[in-house]
Amino acid sequence: MYPINEVFQTIQGEGVFTGAPALFIRLQGCPVGCPWCDTQHTWEHKPEDEVSITAVVEKQAASSTWANVTPQQILKLFEQRGYTARHVVITGGEPAMYDLRPLGQVLEQAGYQLQIETSGTFEIRTTNKTWVTVSPKLDMPGGYLVRPDCMKRANEIKYPVAMQKHIDQFDKLLRSCPPSPEAIIALQPISQRPRATALAMRVCIERNWRLSVQLHKYLNIE
Numbered sequence: 001m002y003p004i005n006e007v008f009q010t011i012q013g014e015g016v017f018t019g020a021p022a023l024f025i026r027l028q029g030c031p032v033g034c035p036w037c038d039t040q041h042t043w044e045h046k047p048e049d050e051v052s053i054t055a056v057v058e059k060q061a062a063s064s065t066w067a068n069v070t071p072q073q074i075l076k077l078f079e080q081r082g083y084t085a086r087h088v089v090i091t092g093g094e095p096a097m098y099d100l101r102p103l104g105q106v107l108e109q110a111g112y113q114l115q116i117e118t119s120g121t122f123e124i125r126t127t128n129k130t131w132v133t134v135s136p137k138l139d140m141p142g143g144y145l146v147r148p149d150c151m152k153r154a155n156e157i158k159y160p161v162a163m164q165k166h167i168d169q170f171d172k173l174l175r176s177c178p179p180s181p182e183a184i185i186a187l188q189p190i191s192q193r194p195r196a197t198a199l200a201m202r203v204c205i206e207r208n209w210r211l212s213v214q215l216h217k218y219l220n221i222e
């Protein structure tokens, strides 16, 4: 069973798959504590916030409620709702707190392609085919460390930045926990701040990295 906070179909707004129609599964719970996190309503996984799967699917606004669902129920939900996207993004919260292999196997068997969004602070348990996006979190209040095995597994590293200090911390991480040579590296400005965006653009050009701008926030979509 997986605790899901929301399920929705939208356009992937971040990273390599930006622009791809995608089904998002947002899992409940994250102890990392990034002060600028977009999804603070997913941090606490409280028993009293458990609701039905229908209540989660019909949610109109962000909230901390969640439903326990099986991979088969998720697949059935996708089919019932007539979703057309075949790219599934598992995010959160911190999805790597859960063993994502059973969910991945069921969805891949049904023809979906999987991607996970993770902070790299928990062991990644996914199918081999899953596209892994690691968004490293350094020096956050929860005190979790980015794991070298997560950096190695990443197909894509998408690092959130606002100031030069963040670039320096990222350089140190790349030296101590080297990614695979094929990994794509992107900088993502924190919360569309103009100075963060200017910094990210400048460093991306200098280093030949990619810029990821959270397209959904510019489009005002989910």
Ligand SMILES: C[S@@+](CC[C@H](N)C(=O)[O-])C[C@H]1O[C@@H](n2cnc3c(N)ncnc32)[C@H](O)[C@@H]1O
Residues within 6 Å of the ligand: 030, 036, 037, 038, 039, 091, 092, 093, 094, 095, 117, 118, 119, 134, 135, 158, 160, 188, 189, 190, 191, 192, 214
């Ligand atoms: C909400 S997190 C959930 C998945 C996982 N916990 C993680 O951090 O990757 C999804 C993505 O949003 C990014 N993100 C969250 N808040 C952001 C913000 N205010 N500005 C830019 N990116 C943000 C994260 O870095 C991550 O890449």
Ligand SMILES: Nc1nc2[nH]cc(C(=O)O)c2c(=O)[nH]1
Residues within 6 Å of the ligand: 010, 011, 012, 013, 014, 038, 039, 091, 092, 117, 216, 221, 222
């Ligand atoms: N459209 C859209 N794209 C996204 N890419 C990553 C997201 C996330 O919250 O993990 C996200 C999200 O919340 N919405």
Ligand code: SF4
Residues within 6 Å of the ligand: 030, 031, 032, 033, 034, 037, 038, 039, 040, 092, 093, 094, 119, 137
């Ligand atoms: S690790 Fe991800 S979900 Fe957790 S606080 Fe940071 S951005 Fe939010």
Ligand SMILES: [Mg+2]
Residues within 6 Å of the ligand: 038, 039
């Ligand atoms: Mg988001």
